[in-house]
Amino acid sequence: MFLRDVLEGLGKQQKTLPCKYLYDEIGSRLFERICELDDYYLTRTEAAIFSDNMVDMARQIGPGAAIVEPGAGNCEKVQPLLEQLDSPRGYYPIDISPEILLAARARIIAQLPDLEVQASVGDFTRPEVWRELDDLAAGKTVLFFPGSTIGNFDPCQAGELLQFFATRLRSGDAILIGTDLVKDSVVLERAYCDSEHVTAAFNKNILARINGELDADFDLSLFAHRAFYHPLRQRVEMHLVSLKEHCVRIAGRQVRFAEGETIHTENSHKYSVTGFNRLLDEAGFAPIRHWSDLQQRYAIHYAQVA
Numbered sequence: 006m007f008l009r010d011v012l013e014g015l016g017k018q019q020k021t022l023p024c025k026y027l028y029d030e031i032g033s034r035l036f037e038r039i040c041e042l043d044d045y046y047l048t049r050t051e052a053a054i055f056s057d058n059m060v061d062m063a064r065q066i067g068p069g070a071a072i073v074e075p076g077a078g079n080c081e082k083v084q085p086l087l088e089q090l091d092s093p094r095g096y097y098p099i100d101i102s103p104e105i106l107l108a109a110r111a112r113i114i115a116q117l118p119d120l121e122v123q124a125s126v127g128d129f130t131r132p133e134v135w136r137e138l139d140d141l142a143a144g145k146t147v148l149f150f151p152g153s154t155i156g157n158f159d160p161c162q163a164g165e166l167l168q169f170f171a172t173r174l175r176s177g178d179a180i181l182i183g184t185d186l187v188k189d190s191v192v193l194e195r196a197y198c199d200s201e202h203v204t205a206a207f208n209k210n211i212l213a214r215i216n217g218e219l220d221a222d223f224d225l226s227l228f229a230h231r232a233f234y235h236p237l238r239q240r241v242e243m244h245l246v247s248l249k250e251h252c253v254r255i256a257g258r259q260v261r262f263a264e265g266e267t268i269h270t271e272n273s274h275k276y277s278v279t280g281f282n283r284l285l286d287e288a289g290f291a292p293i294r295h296w297s298d299l300q301q302r303y304a305i306h307y308a309q310v311a
Contacts, residue, residue, distance in 0.1 A: 008219050008256055015260050015268070022211055024157050024271040025128060029214050030104045033078060035207040044199040046192065047153060050303040051183050055085065055151075058296045058305075062181065063089040065293070065307055071141050073097045074149040075129035075170075080109035082151050086181075087117060095121040097138055099129045130166065135173055146174055151183040151305070156240070156274040160284065163274070167288035171310055179309045180290060186302055187275045190234040197232035197241050197273065205230035208243055208270055221255040231267070243271040278304055 007026065014021040028036065040048035055062070068091035074083055077098030087096055096113065100106040103126045110124040127134035148170055155163050170180060197204055208230045212223040228245040235242055247262035254260075276284075281304070282292040290308035297304045 011215055011219060011255060012258060015255070020266065020268045022268055022270050025101060026214065027207065027211050027271065028078075028102055029210070030102055032207060032210045032214070033102050033105045035203060035210060037079065038203050039199070039207060042199050042201060042203060044195045046196055046302060047185055050298050051151060051153075051305065052082075054296050054298055054303060054305050055082070059085055059089050062086065062296070062305075062307070063091065066090060066147050066179065066181070067145060068092050069094050070145045070147050071095045071097065072147055072149050073099070073138060075099045076150070076152075076154050077106060077109065078102070079105055080113055083149050084113065084116070086149065087113070087120065093120060094144055095123065095141070097123050097125065097141070099125045099127065099134055101126070101128055130169070138173075146178045148174070148180040148182070150180060153183050153185040153273065153303070155182060156185055156276075157272060158274070159240075159272060160274060164284050164288050167285060167290065171289035174310045176310050179293075179307060181305065181307050183303065183305050184276045184281050185273065186297070186304055187239055187277055188302055190236065193234045193241050193275070194232060197243060198230070202230075204232065204243075208245060211270060212245070215255065219256050221253060223253050224251075227251055228268075238274075239276070240272045240274040242269065243273075244269050281306060
């Protein structure tokens with residue numbers, strides 16, 4: 006799967022790599038560092054919204070809910086919510102990185118010993134990962150999807166993913182989801198091209214991962230990190246720019262790079278509240294309410310399956 010996706014992406018006219026492969030163990034650790042940077046407002050702003058509105062969110066979810074978290078990572082964002090909920094019947098994190106996920110599961114169990122915690126390792130966009138969750142006990146299920154992860158998908162893909170989520174839920178089930186809002190491009194670009202160059206290391210790590218897992222010979226010094234805001238598409242794009250013409254071998258295959266050619270590694274789409282509510286509605290969710298910060302930089306939405 007990894008090799009196929011890499012060769013397919015690098016064989017396109019605009020070379021691409023799926024952003025999900027940024028998050029191996031090293032990549033996940035680097036992203037944790039990004040979230041602590043002054044330039045990266047998203048995590049800090051989202052955390053403040055949760056902190057200010059956690060009681061209200063827990064009341065909205067109600068008693069006895071099961072919480073399913075696709076792309077759970079280190080599970081740190083969900084823990085305060087689990088502690089606030091009234092008698093949650095279980096927590097079910099899903100993540101592609103087993104080391105990060107299993108360590109987080111152990112921590113949650115240690116701190117909330119009465120809570121059932123069942124971790125699933127895999128790609129949350131794949132139906133098979135959800136099969137072991139099909140037999141959740143009767144009662145309300147809420148998907149917890151913070152961190153503006155939905156922004157990594159283009160609007161069409163985001164709509165399909167939300168529809169995919171909706172088909173795995175029942176009427177009355179819900180989603181609690183974070184989105185980054187449209188704002189000044191200077192603020193956005195600073196967040197994705199930080200002064201400490203941690204995002205550059207995070208972006209380049211995907212090449213190091215390909216080297217280690219797919220017998221490749223990328224020279225990381227021949228690529229530079231680039232991030233910019235595309236106003237018409239309302240998204241920040243991350244690229245790796247080839248600094249000279251050269252060739253790379255991957256599992257015996259040769260891939261050529263021209264000077265200045267880029268590998269498109271990630272998008273982060275930005276939404277208005279109205280625009281995202283429309284996306285939720287089209288996917289089968291009825292928007293109920295949202296919470297935001299005073300500067301209107303970020304929003305957390307609660308919507309139920311219609």
